[in-house]
Amino acid sequence: xxxxxxxxxxxxxxxxxxxxxxxxxxxxxxxxxxxxxxxxxxxxxxxxxxxxxxxxxxxxxxxxxxxxxxxxxxxxxxxxxxxxxxxxxxxxxxxxxxxxxxx
Amino acid sequence: xxxxxxxxxxxxxxxxxxxxxxxxxxxxxxxxxxxxxxxxxxxxxxxxxxxxxxxxxxxxxxxxxxxxxxxxxxxxxxxxxxxxxxxxxxxxxxxxxxxxxxxxxxxxxxxxxxxxxxxxxxxxxxxxxxxxxxxxxxxxxxxxxxxxxxxxxxxxxxxxxxxxxxxxxxxxxxxxxxxxxxxxxxxx
Numbered sequence: 001x002x003x004x005x006x007x008x009x010x011x012x013x014x015x016x017x018x019x020x021x022x023x024x025x026x027x028x029x030x031x032x033x034x035x036x037x038x039x040x041x042x043x044x045x046x047x048x049x050x051x052x053x054x055x056x057x058x059x060x061x062x063x064x065x066x067x068x069x070x071x072x073x074x075x076x077x078x079x080x081x082x083x084x085x086x087x088x089x090x091x092x093x094x095x096x097x098x099x100x101x102x103x
Numbered sequence: 104x105x106x107x108x109x110x111x112x113x114x115x116x117x118x119x120x121x122x123x124x125x126x127x128x129x130x131x132x133x134x135x136x137x138x139x140x141x142x143x144x145x146x147x148x149x150x151x152x153x154x155x156x157x158x159x160x161x162x163x164x165x166x167x168x169x170x171x172x173x174x175x176x177x178x179x180x181x182x183x184x185x186x187x188x189x190x191x192x193x194x195x196x197x198x199x200x201x202x203x204x205x206x207x208x209x210x211x212x213x214x215x216x217x218x219x220x221x222x223x224x225x226x227x228x229x230x231x232x233x234x235x236x237x238x239x240x241x242x243x244x245x246x247x248x249x250x251x252x253x254x255x256x257x258x259x260x261x262x263x264x265x266x267x268x269x270x271x272x273x274x275x276x277x278x279x280x281x282x283x284x285x286x287x288x289x290x291x
Contacts, residue, residue: 077167087176
């Protein structure tokens with residue numbers, strides 16, 4: 001059985017999404033959560049480009065992937081900024097410690 | 104075969120990024136995932152996105168990660184994750200299975216060669232113009248986030264906020280008590 005290009009991309013997509021999903025559930029460190037999110041987004045990128053290629057519209061897939069890359073980078077930057085500030089004020093990066101905060 | 108082995112290596116690197124004990128190691132594995140992903144994207148014909156992913160995903164984001172980890176330190180969190188590891192692993196495997204079951208049978212499609220592909224500039228600037236506006240807004244908010252990252256950071260507190268508040272309250276109580284005692288002595 002030989003896998004087509006699209007099937008190979010789907011294997012990568014599903015694997016990256018699954019690994020990122022596990023990382024999101026298993027990690028309590030804010031930085032690790034951002035790493036897991038990044039892994040999931042890599043899978044989404046692969047899926048977008050593969051879908052564009054199979055439909056004969058690679059450029060459309062590329063333009064969408066470009067938006068995803070920008071959004072992903074901004075999410076990472078904002079997450080890291082939050083992490084740095086939270087670590088400075090609370091002394092921890094544990095997300096459970098954040099959920100105990102009361103206003 | 105080359106493509107499939109690249110995908111497998113990417114998945115192994117992603118697992119290592121999640122499993123790594125140190126944050127800095129984790130971010131380096133993530134950079135490797137980004138680099139391999141950009142190679143995959145290049146092989147799928149998305150040359151522009153591959154270059155951007157390599158420079159932004161493997162370059163900029165990694166530098167930011169290393170910078171942030173240097174600022175926050177690499178202290179391990181001793182307590183266990185909220186769902187136990189076996190439950191998390193089971194749910195992730197179930198997610199992979201269900202997604203594969205849903206997606207893979209429908210993926211046997213013939214390549215749609217009848218669609219006329221438009222040039223990248225036309226797609227990006229004319230058809231997806233609204234995306235570019237969104238990107239500008241996102242980049243602006245990213246700059247604000249970076250300012251937050253670079254903002255002056257106070258020294259970390261010794262304990263949690265609650266213990267800090269409690270110790271301050273105890274100090275205040277002791278001060279009030281000593282004030283009361285000294286007042287009584289003067290009245291005698």
